[in-house]
Amino acid sequence: MPRLPRDFLLASTLVICSTAALAADEPTIYRCESARGVVSYSNSPCPAGTRTVRTVEREPTLSVAEPADKPAADAASGKIAPAKRKFDPYVENQRLSEQIAQQRRACAELERQIAFHRRDLAAAAPGRAASIELELRRVQDEFQLHCAKR
Secondary structure: OOOOOOHHHHHHHHHHHHHHHHHHHHOOOEEEOOOOEEEEEEOOOOOOOOOEEEEEOOOOOOOOOOOHHHHHHHHHHHHOOOOOOOOOOHHHHHEEEEEHHHHHHHHHHHHHHHHHHHHHHHOOOOOOOOHHHHHHHHHHHHHHHHHOOO
């Protein structure tokens, strides 16, 4: 077995030890505030005439890795990943047509409510007219928001 030179072993040991010492000696950061409210940051304790507001200990940054096999990890945790579907224009057109039809039905219902409140307002007693008018305005605003043609 070949022997490594003694100087090489000494140098590599010195590098490893100094790196470990540097990592262990990361400075604490001090947030100092003077009486006038001036904030300063330092790696040494706050000077006289200032107060330490907060110290921040330097810690190594954590790194969170995603699992290599995400679907398998989801299955193991009880989550089921959605199936990837191929885009089908016919199905998408049907879905959009149903949304449009549903919106039209909702708008027709709002129009019916507006007509009802208008008739109710015309026949209302003076003491009840304010609340009916308020409800009419609410329904008209909702109609304007969702159904007005742009």
